[in-house]
Amino acid sequence: MSDETVHTTVHEIEVRAPAEAVFDLVAEASRWPVHFPPSVHVERLEGDDRQERLRIWATANDEVKSWTSRRELDRAGSRVTFRQEESRAPVRSMSGEWLLEPLGDEGTRVRFTHAFTAVDDDPEHVEWIRRAIDTNTGSELEALRRGVEDADPELTFTFDDSVRVDGSAKDAYEFIRAADRWTERLPHVARVVLTEDTPNEQILEMDTLTADGATHTTRSVRVCFPAERIVYKQIRTPALMAAHTGEWIFEEDDKGCTVTSRHTVRIEPDAVTTVLGPDADVAAARTMIREALGRNSLTTLRCAAGHAERLCGAEPVPAETYVAVQQFYARQMRLLDERRAEEWARTFTEDGLFAQNIVPEPLRGRDAVAAAVRRNLERTADTPEQRRHVFSMLTVVPGPDGSLSTRCYAQVLVTPAGGPARLHLSAVCEDELVPHGEGWLVRHRRVEHDGVQLY
Numbered sequence: 001m002s003d004e005t006v007h008t009t010v011h012e013i014e015v016r017a018p019a020e021a022v023f024d025l026v027a028e029a030s031r032w033p034v035h036f037p038p039s040v041h042v043e044r045l046e047g048d049d050r051q052e053r054l055r056i057w058a059t060a061n062d063e064v065k066s067w068t069s070r071r072e073l074d075r076a077g078s079r080v081t082f083r084q085e086e087s088r089a090p091v092r093s094m095s096g097e098w099l100l101e102p103l104g105d106e107g108t109r110v111r112f113t114h115a116f117t118a119v120d121d122d123p124e125h126v127e128w129i130r131r132a133i134d135t136n137t138g139s140e141l142e143a144l145r146r147g148v149e150d151a152d153p154e155l156t157f158t159f160d161d162s163v164r165v166d167g168s169a170k171d172a173y174e175f176i177r178a179a180d181r182w183t184e185r186l187p188h189v190a191r192v193v194l195t196e197d198t199p200n201e202q203i204l205e206m207d208t209l210t211a212d213g214a215t216h217t218t219r220s221v222r223v224c225f226p227a228e229r230i231v232y233k234q235i236r237t238p239a240l241m242a243a244h245t246g247e248w249i250f251e252e253d254d255k256g257c258t259v260t261s262r263h264t265v266r267i268e269p270d271a272v273t274t275v276l277g278p279d280a281d282v283a284a285a286r287t288m289i290r291e292a293l294g295r296n297s298l299t300t301l302r303c304a305a306g307h308a309e310r311l312c313g314a315e316p317v318p319a320e321t322y323v324a325v326q327q328f329y330a331r332q333m334r335l336l337d338e339r340r341a342e343e344w345a346r347t348f349t350e351d352g353l354f355a356q357n358i359v360p361e362p363l364r365g366r367d368a369v370a371a372a373v374r375r376n377l378e379r380t381a382d383t384p385e386q387r388r389h390v391f392s393m394l395t396v397v398p399g400p401d402g403s404l405s406t407r408c409y410a411q412v413l414v415t416p417a418g419g420p421a422r423l424h425l426s427a428v429c430e431d432e433l434v435p436h437g438e439g440w441l442v443r444h445r446r447v448e449h450d451g452v453q454l455y
Contacts, residue, residue, distance in 0.1 A: 003121075004092060004093075004117040004118075004121055005117065005118075005121055005126075006115055006116070006117055007115070007116050007117070007118070007126060007129070007130065008113065008114065008115045008116075009113065009114045009130065009133050009134070009137070010111065010112075010113050011111075011112045011113075011134075011137045011138065011141060012109060012110065012111050012112070012141075013109075013110050013141040013142070013144070013145055014103065014107060014108070014109050014110070015107065015108050015110060015144065015145045015148055015149060016106060016107055016149050017106065017107070017108060017148035017149055017151075018102070018105060018106060018107075018108065019078050019100040019101070019102045019108045021148045021151070022100050022108045022110060022144065022148050023075060023078055023080075023100055025144060025147050025148060026080050026098050026100075026144070027049070027073050027075070027080060029042040029044065029052075029054055029056075029071075030042055030044070033233050033243070033245045034156060034243045034245055034264055034266050035143050035144070035147045035243070035266070036139070036140045036143050036144075037059075037136075037139045037140070037143060037235075037243075038058045038059050038060065038135075038136040038139060038140065039056070039057075039058050039140075039233075040057040040058055040059065040064070040221045040223065040231075040232075040233045040235075041056075041057045041223050041231045041233065041245075042054055042055070042056050042057075043055045045068070047071075049073060049075075050072070050073055050074075051070070051071065051072050051073065052070070052071050052073070053068060053069070053070050053071075053085075054068065054069050054070075054071065055067075055068050056068070056069060057201070057221070057223050058136070059136075059221060059235060060132040060136060061128060061131060061132045061135070063197075064197070064198070064201050064203065064221055065088045065091075066088060066198075066201065066223075067084050067086055067087050067088055067091075067094075068084070068085050068086040069082050069083065069084050069085065070082065070083050070085055078099070078100035078101070078102070079097060079098065079099050079100070080097060080098040081095070081096070081097040081098075082095060082096055082097065083095040089119050089125075090118055090119045090122070090124075090125035090128055090129060091116060091117075091118065091119070091129055092116075092117040092118055092119045093116060093117045094114065094115070094116045095114075095115050095116075096112070096113045096114040096115055097112075097113055098110065098111075098112055099111040099112075099113070110141060110144065112137055112140075112141060114133050114137070116129055116133070150269070152269070152282075154282050154283075154286075155242075155266055155267045155269060155282065156264070156265070156266045156267075157264070157265060157286055157290075158262065158263065158264040158265075159262075159263055159290055159294070160260050160261065160262045160263075161260070161261045161294055161297045161298050161301060162258055162259065162260040162261070162301070163258070163259055163298070163301040163302060163304075163305050164256060164257075164258055164305075165256050165257045165258070165259055165304070165305040165308050165309060166255075166256045166305075166308075166309050166312065167256055167257070167305070167307075167308030167309040167310075167311060167312035168252065168256075168257065168308060168311075168312060169227055169228075169250040169251065169252035169257040169259075170227045171307065171308035171311045171312065172250055172257060172259050172304045172305065172307070172308040173226065173227045173228070173230070173248075173250045174430075175303070175304040175307045175308065176230055176248045176259075176300070176304055177224055177230060178446065179192055179194050179202070179204050179206070179222075180192055180194040180353065180355060180362060181353075181444060182206070182300075184444075185303055185307070186299060186300055186303055187209075187299065188208055188209045188296050188299055189206060189207070189208060189209070190207040190208070190209055190215055191205075191206065191207035192204070192205070192206050192207075193205040193206075194362075195360050195361055196357070196360055197360040199357050199358070199452045200223065200224040200225070200226070201221070201222075201223055201224075202221070202222040202223075202224065203219070203220070203221055203222075204219070204220045204221075204222055204232070205217065205218070205219045205220075205236075206218055206219075206220075208296065210292070211292070211295070216238055217236065218234050218236055218237065218238070219234065219235050219236035220232045220233060220234045220235065220236075221233055221235055227250060228249075228250060229247060229248065229249050229250065230247070230248040231245070231246070231247045231248075232245065232246050232247070233245045233246075234246075239268065239271045239274070239275055240267065240268060240271050240272070240275045240276075240285055240288070240289065241265055241266065241267065241268060241289065242266045242267060242268040243264075243265070243266040244263065244264070244265050244266075244293075245263075245264045246261065246262060246263045246264065247260075247261075247262040248260070248261055248262075249261075249262065257308075259301055259304060259305065261297035261298075261300070261301055263293050263294075263297070265289055265293070267282060267285050267286065267289070269282065272284070272285045276288065310397070310398075310399070311397055311405065315398070316396075316397075317396050317397065317398060317404065321396065321404070322394075322396050324439070324440070325394070325396050325404065325406060325433065325440065326394060328347075328433070328439060328440050329391045329394070329408070330391075331347075332344065332347045333389040333390070333391060335347070336373070336389050337386075337387060337388055337389055339377050341370055341373040341374045341377055342370055344370075344373055345366050345367075345369045345370030345373060346366065347441060347442060348366050348369050348441060348442045348443075348445075349366070349434060349436075349441045349442065349443045350365065350366050351364070351365055351366075351443075352365065352366055352369060352441070352442055352443055352444070352445070353443070353444050353445070354369050354372075354442075354445045354447075355444075355445065355446045355447070356446075356447045356448075356449065357446075357447070357448050357449055357452055358449050358452060384416060384417040385414050385415060385416040385417065386414070386415045387412055387413070387414050387424070388412070388413045388415075389410070389411075389412055390410070390411045390412075390413060391408045391409070391410055391429065392408060392409050392411075393408055393409045394406060394407070394408040395407045395408070399432060401434075402434070402435050403432055403433060403434045403435075403443070404431075404432070404433040404434075404440070405430070405431070405432060405433075406429075406430070406431045406432075406433060407428065407429070407430050407431075408428075408429050409426070409427075409428060409429075410426070410427045410428065410429040410447065411423060411424075411425065411426050411427075412424040412425045425449060425450075426449075426450045426451075427447050427448055427449045427450055428447070428448045428450075429445065429446070429447050429448075430445070430446045430448075431444065431445050431446075432444040432445075
């Protein structure tokens with residue numbers, strides 16, 4: 001690392017607020033997502049008011065990045081230093097400091113410095129990092145200025161909605177995590193695009209129907225903590241909101257679970273009269289936002305509860321249905337083993353979706369599924385080994401409108417010529433099957449590969 005070039009940046013801003021108030025906002029990292037545009041979520045892993053270790057998720061050049069940092073907080077010296085102990089490419093290392101210089105009693109000069117190295121000293125990586133620092137630091141300093149100069153406590157508020165669920169937290173969590181299925185499952189969602197380049201770090205773009213029939217588009221970054229929480233920040237918000245962060249919380253007990261939707265909103269004061277009319281005030285904006293977000297949250301919570309309760313309390317399907325599903329999977333896996341890509345793809349509906357936790361974009365539509373299978377088969381065409389796909393531990397429960405929800409273990413066994421078989425992969429497969437003639441087709445498949453690191 002001693003041979004790597006260390007690059008530095010310096011950014012400054014003057015704010016009309018005492019250094020103590022500025023230090024408070026810099027020091028309280030949990031407040032960053034609602035004030036600093038790039039910040040998505042921050043968790044203190046350990047520490048106190050002098051030193052701490054943080055896990056940070058943020059956007060950089062329209063990508064989601066996460067890392068851990070150690071910080072030293074020197075309130076007497078108006079200084080906060082930081083060092084990333086675990087960086088994400090193309091960053092090799094990153095450190096820096098916030099230095100606050102009082103300008104009289106009511107002003108502060110904020111000096112924000114970075115020192116970084118890039119992976120492989122690559123000039124393109126250096127340029128990417130410098131651009132991300134310049135963009136993010138500029139927006140953070142401006143947000144810092146607004147946050148301390150316009151520190152009206154009425155502009156920021158938090159509220160919760162909760163439902164009890166007679167089912168498992170895992171099933172309720174899966175309903176919220178699988179936002180790519182919300183157009184089928186939620187009446188107020190008109191369009192969804194979900195990407196997951198890194199497992200459990202999602203970007204969700206969604207068109208939502210309002211009470212008056214209009215549509216507005218939001219874009220959010222979501223961080224998923226399996227069966228426990230999903231935190232998110234909207235990076236494209238309606239005009240009335242300067243910031244909107246949230247959290248879905250799943251708490252299981254011996255009688256079921258409680259699912260909570262928590263919102264934190266910072267109102268954009270300049271938009272209040274523009275959006276709500278000349279006589280509107282911040283109180284009216286709070287009421288309007290509370291009602292709109294709460295209405296959609298409660299709809300989502302109730303649908304998630306119904307989904308979890310249906311999976312938990314559903315009567316077993318008739319034996320003949322269970323056998324028919326087993327036969328469907330036996331045929332489907334045999335088609336794959338026999339390298340019959342087109343026939344295998346026809347076991348999906350025309351608009352079928354195939355998602356995996358190791359692939360950022362799901363396959364959408366039968367043609368895309370067929371093309372992906374052909375590519376995989378071509379890649380292994382000259383490999384002298386036999387692959388067998390095995391589905392086992394199958395559960396089948398009734399779904400809405402005659403559909404079935406299934407869950408099974410999926411393994412791929414590989415046997416090279418003249419050698420022993422080995423386990424190539426292990427996963428959990430969850431399907432939604434819909435009736436077709438006397439059989440079934442897959443409308444939605446989600447494959448969760450075992451052994452995928454969360455972060």
